[in-house]
Amino acid sequence: MIRFILLLLVLGFAYYLVYRYRRLDAVKQKQLIKFLAIILISVLLAVLVLTGRLNWLIAAVGALLPLIPRAARFLMGVWPSVKPYFQRYQQNRKSSMHSRFIHLQIDMLSGELQGEVLEGGFAGQKLNALSLERLLLLLDELKPLDSESVSLLVAYLDRMHSGWAKDERGRYEQPASDSVMSERQARDILGVTETADKKEITKAHKRLMQKLHPDRGGSDYLAQQINKARDTLL
Template sequence: MPTLIAGALAVFVIYTLLQMFRAANPAILARGVKIGGGVVALAVAAFTGIKGELAVAIPLGIFGAGLLGWSPFGTAGFSQIGGMFGGRASKSAGQTSNVRSQFLDMVLDHDSGALTGRVVAGPHAGQSLDGFDLAQLAAMMSGFDAESVALLESYLDRRFPAWRQDAQFDGAGRQGRAASSSKMTDEEAYQILGVQPGAGRDEISHAHRSLMKKLHPDQGGSTYLAARVNEAKDTLLRTHRN
């Protein structure tokens, strides 16, 4: 009987771990794999070093340190090593996308998916959106152009997921959903995708895929922001074709 209980418990634990693995954020999962791999590599390096096998311990220790971000030679020397364990994800550490309209400037953090913004025009210019409550933000919409309204709604969808269901705010931003009337420039496209000018097709495509995962409806995504990201990718890839 104890064996049966232990077996059932083991199956439950394994099933739970698999479900957590499937639901995990890819960026967080990749970071966890890197950290775990670094710790294991350092532990094995210490063990082999104690046994006197320095020819194995030293490179293994350097490899583990590189995975953990500890580099006596600078970070560049481990860029390719990190790529073996989700190096692309670590490369995006601190990487952001910037989307600007007439009244708002929004920043999307690639790693956390957090969306922050500030007002750049009007009576509240220079103030962070985080400093306003839902009623105040909804009241701003009446003075915004359609593009700024769509951008603000994207912010509200993340900060107040159920705001559209409140009758008090129903129709607050119903003044149209016109896309940007001007053609997106290469500079804007680079800012939106969060890549450096001159980025290659592979880097552009990777940034696009990563951002679209962040903008999925299950992650509090936004149709408007997804459209802007798609437009940015098309703009830069069209530049490469030309």
């Protein structure tokens, strides 16, 4: 009897939500859907915690993560109309900064930095494949050649090798660049497309600053470039 009453209450609540939903404008409909999704996820997590099944969910999600790229390719093959959404997501995951000698990539989800040497004695080598000793040798090589490359490499060391050379760091610090940033450079840094609107640009800027703010393991140079990219596009 109790289960029957609960079922009636759930059905009545669902009917009320549908009734309300149909009488809202498009903006409020989206807000209602987001609100209900948050409530549903919160209730589900609470039930999993109370029943001791949260670890099972975490393990299942971890096992499914490697399958996401394959699932995305399958969906793009079956429904070509979803392809732009996946491409947009992929483009918004990476931020790129270029100089004469260094190409630096930033994962916008994790804040992890990766890079490659473009010219010189270390040309073609990945930064994450170089030991700290060899990175410092590269830094010495670049210092008299290109200040922007030095700034990018110092930013990489600050992020990926915390405390790498506090006593010697001053030898490599460069003055802030006052060069004009092109729109293409700005879009590469923020990881947005040519059609990105103000909202997308602001969101990308905020996401990067949350990962690479100097107070969060980033650097003044990276923060300067991210701010400059936003100002260039807006």
